[in-house]
Amino acid sequence: MALDEVVALAKALSDENRIRILASLRNGERCVCQVIELLALAPSTTSKHLAILKQAGLVQSRKEGRWMHYRLTTSSGTSPAEEAIRWVIANLENDPRIVADDRQLDSILSVERAELCCRQREGRRCC
Amino acid sequence: MALDEVVALAKALSDENRIRILASLRNGERCVCQVIELLALAPSTTSKHLAILKQAGLVQSRKEGRWMHYRLTTSSGTSPAEEAIRWVIANLENDPRIVADDRQLDSILSVERAELCCRQREGRRCC
DNA sequence: CCTATATTTCGTCATATGGCGAACTATAGG
DNA sequence: CCTATAGTTCGCCATATGACGAAATATAGG
Incomplete structure (x- = not known):
């Protein structure tokens, strides 16, 4: 039912960390x-x-050995979820926290994944 | 800030009754x-x-004596809120609860507003 | 197979949310 | 002005949510 889907999507989007x-x-x-x-x-x-x-x-998710990868859903391109994703991303352009996240993500991506996990085990933030 | 706005809008939309x-x-x-x-x-x-x-x-709201009227926001037509409204409405088409609500709303609108409020005071549902 | 480890699930806690009725506010109308 | 009344605000309660650490799960690698 569409009403339930709209509410479920909105609930999923109603948290800063999830955005x-x-x-x-x-x-x-x-x-x-x-x-x-x-x-x-x-x-x-x-x-x-x-x-x-x-x-x-x-x-959507993809398992690769012990690692799990997540990515934005792509399906028909016109599903409610995909429309919601486009709305979110479009409204995030130039947000200072997102810009900062982008920068930090660059740092994170520059570290070997195994090294990153190692640092996390030892309780150290890497960036 | 856009991130806050996206989260605030999503929170507002994350309740069935508000939809x-x-x-x-x-x-x-x-x-x-x-x-x-x-x-x-x-x-x-x-x-x-x-x-x-x-x-x-x-x-948005408009006061008329003791009565208060609410309507969907209209502004630039491209604000995050208006985009969200369009997303919601578009995804609600043919939802059985919304169709039922539409029917009931017809009944409600056919009753004089003063008569409706009178019935509500007396604790009777009118429709 | 045994161990290490990346991720998830579970249990717990503090806070947020949605519901109601009672009290309050503002306005129409006598 | 006084009363009635449409709507809002407040105080309370039950449930939902987001956070964490501990325990469980699944898989790579010795």
């Missing part, structure tokens, strides 16, 4: 450990946010 | 008493929902 996740995925898929690093949240919390976005149909 | 309110306004402004009747919620609850929608910029 930041969507923004971080707009230029390509990211590994969970990279999202954890960007948000500086506990792995369990980050995983829950990703699960909520996936449940709402806003992101 | 039903937006749908009920899509063909013109409505009086609070008419919205109360449609949702079958307490006046205080309905008023709070309308205040949340107004705070988010999704609806």
Whole structure:
């Protein structure tokens, strides 16, 4: 039912950290450990946010060994979820926090994934 | 800031009753008493929902004596709120609850506003 | 197979949200 | 002005949400 879908999508979008996740995925898929690093949240919390976005149909996931990658949903191009993603991204341009996230994401992506996870284990923030 | 605005709009849209309110306004402004009747919620609850929608910029209000009218926001036509309204309405087409609401709203609009408020005072649902 | 480890699930806590009724506010009309 | 009344605000309660750490799961690699 469309009413339920609209509400479910809006609920998924009604959290700042989840919006930041969507923004971080707009230029390509990211590994969970990279999202954890960007948000500086506990792995369990980050995983829950990703699960909520996936449940709402806003992101899709791909498993690669021990690593899990998430990306923005692409399907027909005209689904409610995809329209919502476009609305979100379009309204985020030039937001200072998103710009800062973009910069930090560059740093995160410049680190080897294994090295990033290693640093996270040892409780050090890498960037 | 755009991030805050996106989250605020999504929060305002993340409740079924508030979506039903937006749908009920899509063909013109409505009086609070008419919205109360449609949702079958307490006046205080309905008023709070309308205040949340107004705070988010999704609806505007107009006072006419003791009566207050709400309508969907119209401004530039390309504001985040207006884009959100279009997204919501477009995805609600043919939803059975919205169709039922539309029918009930016809009934409500066929009753004199004073008569509607009178019935509400006496605790009777009119439709 | 055994160990290490990336991610998820579970349990718990603090806070946010949505509901109501009672009290308050503002305005129409006697 | 006094009363009635449409709507809002306030105080309260039950439930939902987001945070964390601990425990569980799944997989790579010795």
